Amino acid sequence: MRFVLPSLTLALALTAAPLAAQRPDRFDHPQHAKVFPTCTACHAGATDGTMALLPTGKGCAACHDGTIERRVNWTTPAPEGSNLRFTHTEHRREVAERAGRDSTVACQACHAPAGSPWMTVQPAVVEQCLSCHGVRTAHLAAPDTACATCHLTLAQATTLTSAEVKAFPAPPSHDAPGFMGAGGHGAQAKLGTGPATYGVAPSCATCHAQDFCITCHVNAPETPTIQALAPDPRSLAIPVTLTAPATHQQPNFVTMHGKPAQKSTAACQTCHTQESCVACHVTPPKPVTTLYASGPGRGEGAVVIRSRPASHMADFSAIHAPVANSNQQSCQGCHTRPQCLDCHRGTPDRTPQYHPQTFLERHPAAAYSRETNCSDCHNPGAFCQNCHAQAGIGSPRGALAAGYHDAFKGFLLNHGQAARQSLETCTSCHVEKDCLTCHSALYGRGFNPHGPGFDADQLREKNPQMCTVCHGSRVPGGK
Numbered sequence: 001m002r003f004v005l006p007s008l009t010l011a012l013a014l015t016a017a018p019l020a021a022q023r024p025d026r027f028d029h030p031q032h033a034k035v036f037p038t039c040t041a042c043h044a045g046a047t048d049g050t051m052a053l054l055p056t057g058k059g060c061a062a063c064h065d066g067t068i069e070r071r072v073n074w075t076t077p078a079p080e081g082s083n084l085r086f087t088h089t090e091h092r093r094e095v096a097e098r099a100g101r102d103s104t105v106a107c108q109a110c111h112a113p114a115g116s117p118w119m120t121v122q123p124a125v126v127e128q129c130l131s132c133h134g135v136r137t138a139h140l141a142a143p144d145t146a147c148a149t150c151h152l153t154l155a156q157a158t159t160l161t162s163a164e165v166k167a168f169p170a171p172p173s174h175d176a177p178g179f180m181g182a183g184g185h186g187a188q189a190k191l192g193t194g195p196a197t198y199g200v201a202p203s204c205a206t207c208h209a210q211d212f213c214i215t216c217h218v219n220a221p222e223t224p225t226i227q228a229l230a231p232d233p234r235s236l237a238i239p240v241t242l243t244a245p246a247t248h249q250q251p252n253f254v255t256m257h258g259k260p261a262q263k264s265t266a267a268c269q270t271c272h273t274q275e276s277c278v279a280c281h282v283t284p285p286k287p288v289t290t291l292y293a294s295g296p297g298r299g300e301g302a303v304v305i306r307s308r309p310a311s312h313m314a315d316f317s318a319i320h321a322p323v324a325n326s327n328q329q330s331c332q333g334c335h336t337r338p339q340c341l342d343c344h345r346g347t348p349d350r351t352p353q354y355h356p357q358t359f360l361e362r363h364p365a366a367a368y369s370r371e372t373n374c375s376d377c378h379n380p381g382a383f384c385q386n387c388h389a390q391a392g393i394g395s396p397r398g399a400l401a402a403g404y405h406d407a408f409k410g411f412l413l414n415h416g417q418a419a420r421q422s423l424e425t426c427t428s429c430h431v432e433k434d435c436l437t438c439h440s441a442l443y444g445r446g447f448n449p450h451g452p453g454f455d456a457d458q459l460r461e462k463n464p465q466m467c468t469v470c471h472g473s474r475v476p477g478g479k
Contacts, residue, residue: 166239199225
């Protein structure tokens with residue numbers, strides 16, 4: 001049996017402006033350092049919310065007229081995807097309110113490294129933003145409250161493309177040992193909340209949506225933190241691989257996993273559906289019913305591939321009989337009775353494989369001596385009688401009439417020994433009243449059924465009700 005179980009390979013992030021730092025600056029800011037004394041000459045929208053943040057290029061023609069400077073073809077870049085809550089207008093207003101006066105933070109505070117020359121421009125210097133907001137940790141290690149202050153949830157960041165989501169870098173917490181195990185990422189998802197109640201850690205909601213979690217979680221509908229996330233198919237761009245946890249890598253896990261599952265399947269419900277167990281268990285054990293059935297809104301979970309157990313060596317079919325006889329319950333976990341009968345019962349179109357070709361002629365002796373247990377494969381009350389009826393040696397027409405025992409004319413005189421040796425073979429055709437026709441102390445012929453050495457007192461003490469079948473209430477020696 002091979003398990004494909006959970007351990008996630010993640011790529012996550014808390015980015016200020018996804019991919020912006022990787023894109024080349026189309027405009028050579030340093031070359032124009034002496035031309036523009038302020039940023040708002042081109043980026044008027046930074047101070048006036050009614051105007052565009054990026055220039056259209058019309059003002060470029062004042063210099064680039066083909067005489068003063070060569071002509072250029074400038075087109076306004078398409079807006080980059082972002083998951084920032086930040087807007088220049090709101091930020092300017094908030095800074096003014098906190099400062100208690102009508103002032104703004106200079107553009108260089110966010111868009112130029114400290115101490116760099118004029119017009120050394122970056123999309124955003126994240127470390128300086130964090131410092132201004134009082135966050136003293138690395139960007140991707142910032143607390144949940146900081147995430148919610150600066151970032152939208154993934155579902156709210158509608159301008160992000162799937163490619164930008166896929167490029168999110170992973171926070172260091174995701175590389176910590178046990179992050180994907182019990183008490184790891186699930187516990188972290190229940191931590192702090194942002195300005196509004198998320199129901200899930202904002203650090204998770206910034207990069208993840210329900211679709212991502214459902215990739216692995218069979219129990220997604222029953223997990224509040226997953227349900228607190230909004231659905232968003234872009235989250236599937238983050239690669240995730242379901243692999244077996246360390247506990248499932250132990251050599252004896254397949255043979256021993258039933259014991260902990262009998263106690264509780266709470267841990268199993270995260271990754272396993274009922275279908276993953278039925279892949280191997282022909283007769284599902286009781287714990288399987290506590291697992292969730294696959295369906296919409298649930299992950300596929302662990303895909304279990306049934307394989308040959310280590311005990312089933314190449315020659316196992318030739319030596320399996322003692323194992324099957326000593327522990328049938330183990331066999332029944334994977335095998336059904338029809339599978340056994342494929343080999344152990346012959347069919348009209350082939351020679352029987354279990355019994356030798358001449359077995360039919362000698363099977364009465366084999367059944368009588370209990371060479372094997374016939375009832376393991378045959379139903380004596382139906383299989384045996386049907387065959388005997390077809391052969392003309394069906395059940396007798398009366399209790400003492402000729403029939404099955406015709407092969408031995410004196411069988412009636414010696415049938416007591418046969419009954420004591422293998423009463424099961426008698427009950428295939430006979431019922432109790434057939435015996436009472438002769439063996440009854442109250443009526444019939446009154447023949448004594450007790451063999452040599454019979455201890456009436458011992459049997460009466462052990463089970464007096466058996467005596468009443470023939471003796472009624474007048475059991476000899478009874479009180």
